[in-house]
Amino acid sequence: MRRIALAIAATVSIVVLLFSYHTSTGGDAVVTSSPVARQRPASPSAGATSAAPASPGAAAGAGTFTGTAADTRYGPVQVRIVVSGGRITDAQAVQVPDESGRDVRINSAAVPTLVQETLQAQSAQIDTVSGATYTSEGYTQSLQSALDQAHH
Template sequence: MRRITAGLAATTAGVALLIGVKAHSASAPRSALAGLGGTRPVASGPSAPAGTRPSPSRTATANGGFDGSVIQTQYGPVQVQAVFRDGRLSNVVVLQRTSGGRSSQIDSYALPVLTAEALKAQSADIDVVSGATFTSDGYAQSLQAALDAAGR
């Protein structure tokens, strides 16, 4: 009987601790670019390196598509293209996404949310989608590289 009582007390304390931690972590949204602390995206493939800038004449109107860097996440690569029209971010096209099992399911709901947030913010300073932290971080880093390539 004492073991049962001790087990219930320990379980109750553990649940209370988890609820307290969850409530604290849900207090404020986190930017997908927060805490990068000087890390640079890794470019690969045909996309331009993150620090590359196009010629000034091209950035004056900033029309067209600019590929972001390929960002390697724990669940695979993420790459986006920023599309500009009349100098404004008009679309974000996903060129590469994580794949396989649960990652495909997560991306199917997270990527449209991230795109809507980026278009609204007109920047890569967007909130992380809950449950899609790695995809969100990769998306934001690749989008920032594309914005940098566009001179924005």
């Protein structure tokens, strides 16, 4: 009987420890497999344009295009792209949230990943970055705005 009581107490202790474990929210960014373009924007008043994907090579205009700043929970995100030969040759986040050290840490890890995704996808249909969901959504919205400008 005593062994059963010890086994139950040990099991309960382990379960309590597992449920009380807090994961880090300021760690390295990880790309998830769900595209941002398939997610709904944080709010309809975010000043964002449609997140309809552009097909590769669809950006027929050549030049530099700056998307509309997308308002996010933590601040505006704005993207500038360079289009040459119908392809996105460069992308930059010209405005990202930077009010706190946490914002700076998150965005310094997330933005290079978002830029790389943009250059690979050649569209706004890119993966979101785990831990930087709001920045990813704002980036995608502003990117789509820049792509729309390139099409006109």
